[in-house]
Amino acid sequence: MAIAEFINQIIPGDCLEVMSRFETGAIDMVLTSPPYDNLRDYQGYVFQFEAIAKELYRVLKEGGVVVWVVGDATIEGSETGTSFKQALFFKEVGFNLHDTMIFKKRNPIPQIYRRRYNNEFEYMFVFSKGPVATHNPLMVDCLHAGLELNGTTYKNYSKNDQKRAKLAKPVKNQKIKGNIWEYVVGKNLEDQEAKGHPAPFPCELARDHISSWSNAGELILDPMCGSGTTCKVAQQLGRQFIGIDISQDYCEMARNRLGVGNKLQPSLPLETANHSCQRSLL
Numbered sequence: 001m002a003i004a005e006f007i008n009q010i011i012p013g014d015c016l017e018v019m020s021r022f023e024t025g026a027i028d029m030v031l032t033s034p035p036y037d038n039l040r041d042y043q044g045y046v047f048q049f050e051a052i053a054k055e056l057y058r059v060l061k062e063g064g065v066v067v068w069v070v071g072d073a074t075i076e077g078s079e080t081g082t083s084f085k086q087a088l089f090f091k092e093v094g095f096n097l098h099d100t101m102i103f104k105k106r107n108p109i110p111q112i113y114r115r116r117y118n119n120e121f122e123y124m125f126v127f128s129k130g131p132v133a134t135h136n137p138l139m140v141d142c143l144h145a146g147l148e149l150n151g152t153t154y155k156n157y158s159k160n161d162q163k164r165a166k167l168a169k170p171v172k173n174q175k176i177k178g179n180i181w182e183y184v185v186g187k188n189l190e191d192q193e194a195k196g197h198p199a200p201f202p203c204e205l206a207r208d209h210i211s212s213w214s215n216a217g218e219l220i221l222d223p224m225c226g227s228g229t230t231c232k233v234a235q236q237l238g239r240q241f242i243g244i245d246i247s248q249d250y251c252e253m254a255r256n257r258l259g260v261g262n263k264l265q266p267s268l269p270l271e272t273a274n275h276s277c278q279r280s281l282l
């Protein structure tokens, strides 16, 4: 089946199976959040991380990015480190680890004191297939905009001439935002539609990534789309989308959010599962 058949659809099924039907290099950008550690093996279904990472590399265009939002469970007193292992495997597959970004939660889950600091972030690994083709950076205001900060920056104009000239350029109004992004989880009005899913990420997070790493008209894939946050925001931003989820119920939820029908019913071996995820505790 050609990629055109899947565009602007929410497809129930195992993402590995569904992606195997896509042409190589058909996808401009992927934004997704996989099931976390506790779901590696559930109801007989094993999350085939390594095969999925390889398939993502195949279906992505040269210059495209995969944003992989993930956190670690703490099991028997130790963080699993699965997120790091996954990041290193993406590199083995051929991706560049373009940026290790942090999703900082303004309203983290209060934790029972276990001789450690409260966990309040997840990773947002940005992997690229070769050099990144699109970066529309988010900008923030400079604290000292317009000020001439004297006496801090000097430059040698030539090796022989040791005279130094002071560069007192006024500070710019704006600069590129840093790579720690803060969001409120589950409280914003636009996120209420996703309430039936245990672990949606905020629409604002999806908006910031999709606008940063893609352009209007491009095709965004979320292979584990849950409540459809990535697809909803892609639609709002004038991108095309494909959402896949193994749960029929979540696909239904995503379709309702997006106002898209149930046109495509591929005959895939569907498995519904216990889809509890770490972010569900928020």
Ligand SMILES: C[S@@+](CC[C@H](N)C(=O)[O-])C[C@H]1O[C@@H](n2cnc3c(N)ncnc32)[C@H](O)[C@@H]1O
Pocket (backbone or CB within 6 Å): 013, 014, 015, 016, 032, 033, 034, 035, 036, 047, 048, 194, 197, 199, 200, 201, 223, 224, 225, 226, 227, 228, 229, 230, 244, 245, 246, 247, 250, 275, 277
């Ligand atoms: C962390 S949740 C994603 C939440 C989503 N970002 C949102 O905003 O609603 C992970 C999702 O992966 C789905 N999933 C797990 N294994 C899958 C697979 N092999 N193929 C497709 N979806 C899968 C689960 O059903 C779950 O909805």
